[in-house]
Amino acid sequence: MHFVIVGCGAVGGYFGGRLAQHGENVTFVARGQQFQRMQTSGLTIKSIEGDVQLDQVNVVNAQSLTAETLPTPADVIFLCVKSFQLPAAIAQIKALILPHTRVIPLLNGVNAVDVMQENGIALENIFGGLAKIIAKKTADGVINHTGSKPHITLGAFSDEVLVDSRVEQLDEVKADQVKAEETERLSAIAKCFKLAGISVGVTSDIKLALWRKFILVAAWGALASARKLNLGEIRAQSHITFLLERIVNEYADIARKAGVKLGDKHIKETLSFLSRLPDSSETSMQRDLAAGQHSEFDVLMAYPMTLVTEFNLSVPVLTQCYQKIMPSSP
Numbered sequence: 001m002h003f004v005i006v007g008c009g010a011v012g013g014y015f016g017g018r019l020a021q022h023g024e025n026v027t028f029v030a031r032g033q034q035f036q037r038m039q040t041s042g043l044t045i046k047s048i049e050g051d052v053q054l055d056q057v058n059v060v061n062a063q064s065l066t067a068e069t070l071p072t073p074a075d076v077i078f079l080c081v082k083s084f085q086l087p088a089a090i091a092q093i094k095a096l097i098l099p100h101t102r103v104i105p106l107l108n109g110v111n112a113v114d115v116m117q118e119n120g121i122a123l124e125n126i127f128g129g130l131a132k133i134i135a136k137k138t139a140d141g142v143i144n145h146t147g148s149k150p151h152i153t154l155g156a157f158s159d160e161v162l163v164d165s166r167v168e169q170l171d172e173v174k175a176d177q178v179k180a181e182e183t184e185r186l187s188a189i190a191k192c193f194k195l196a197g198i199s200v201g202v203t204s205d206i207k208l209a210l211w212r213k214f215i216l217v218a219a220w221g222a223l224a225s226a227r228k229l230n231l232g233e234i235r236a237q238s239h240i241t242f243l244l245e246r247i248v249n250e251y252a253d254i255a256r257k258a259g260v261k262l263g264d265k266h267i268k269e270t271l272s273f274l275s276r277l278p279d280s281s282e283t284s285m286q287r288d289l290a291a292g293q294h295s296e297f298d299v300l301m302a303y304p305m306t307l308v309t310e311f312n313l314s315v316p317v318l319t320q321c322y323q324k325i326m327p328s329s330p
Contacts, residue, residue, distance in 0.1 A: 001025065001192055004074045004096065006062075006089050008034050008043075010135040010284075011106050012080030013143040014150060015198065017043050021052050022196035027070055029092070031062040037141045047135075047145035049197075065092050073098055076189055078129070079105040079112075083299040086112060090119040097125055102185060104129040104154065108284070109299030110207075110214045113157070127186065128155045128206030130213045134281055147278045151199040153213075154190060155206025156182040211260045215251040216270045218300040219318075221283035223247050226321035228290070232279025243317050245271060250315040254304050257311040289325065297329040 001024065005016035008030045020026040020043075030038055038059040045052045060069045067073070074096045081089045086107065097103065104127045105112040113126055134147030156179070186202050193200040203209045223244050224234065234240045248270055255262045288295035301322050308315050 001075045001188065002027065002070070002072045003192075004029060004070065004077045004093070005080060006077060006093060007080035007082075007085070008038065008059075009080065009082075009137045010143055010145075011131050011133060012078065013043060013137060014045060014047070014133060014135055014145055015080075015106075015131065015152065015193075016078070017045050017052060017054060017057075017143065018150075018196045018198050019192065020054055020057055024192055024196060025072070026058060027074075028057055028059040029062050029065055030059055034141060035059060035061050041141075043143070044141070045143045045145065047143075048147070049145065049150065062092055065096075067095050070096065074101050077101060077103045079103065079107065080131075081107070082294070083107050083109050083112065083296045084294055086115050087119055090116060090121060094120060097121065099125075101125055102127045102189075106131045106152075107299075108214070108217050108296050109303065110210050111299060111303055123157055126157065127182075127189075128157060128210060129153065130210055132213065134277065136284070136287070147281055149199055151201070152193055153201050153203055153206075153209045154186050155203040155209060156186055157206065205261070208260055208262065208266075211255040211258075211262060212266055212270070214300075215248055215255060215262075215267075216273065217283060218304065219248040219251045219270075220244065220274060221285040221296075222301050222318060222321040222325070224283055225286045225289050225295075226324045228286075230279065231274065231277055231281040235275075235279070244274070247315075247317040247321070250313075250318045251304065253313055253315070254307050254311070257313060258307060289329065295329060297325060301325065 003019055003024060003026045005012045005026060006029045008028050016026050016028055028038060038057055042055040043057050077093055077096060079089055103121055103125055106129050116126055117123055130153050132148060133145060133150040135143060135145040138144055190200045190202050227240060234244055248267060252262050252267055285295045285300055305322055
């Protein structure tokens, strides 16, 4: 199976590197200094799960990416870019997509699949995915994994594909066959991750999985960015800890109004997960905003606020964070 990793930051570099470390056929798509560095020096991962130095990796320049630049056709394309880079990444990979190719976004946010379809990728070529990892890429290109056991969750949009393709009149046997084929593809991808020592799960409700991650990353990121505090500093102040719990619940209210089956146990699990992370933990949006760089404010805060308006919800903590960050967001 040929994996193409688009975006070689913390997520793409870590998971793509682990696959390559264990002998999988992996091609990285990078640009600029990162492309030059990987071409000459390979890829370095510093991790609490074990360090690895890959002296040679297959890497191609994003600026000249075509189907002909790949050694073999792409079976799976992982999009590991920032949300604001997604449209450009889609334009780069469209020529690589064959009928059997599956494109999996590993982005923060819950609307990546909508953006992909709007930009011309058919739903039948898309699997849902999310990554859980606390890591960042250093200035010299090293992937530094410092917290949380890395995990990938995958899922198919089988029911949506049947409707989107206007084949809802398929008899039950054929519909089950479509779902079985997608499940088989997912299992094959998951097996590659397992053989590479990566924790992986396949879910029957990928939308729920995406929103469960979203209420963690977005709520924590919004409060931490607005208050300019790391997780330990949030925990050290009881009134800020209360605001964290409140904003997680506000994001959960948005999810429920959007039709996601999010239960109270999921809220408790989110807060429990946050309680176990290192005190020094920060979100990528928080780091980007602090550095004056383009962040994922649009998908983590602005998009949910559009849903708040649509559903006529009251979300005082999120609103306060949004109003504080919006004027200074690049």
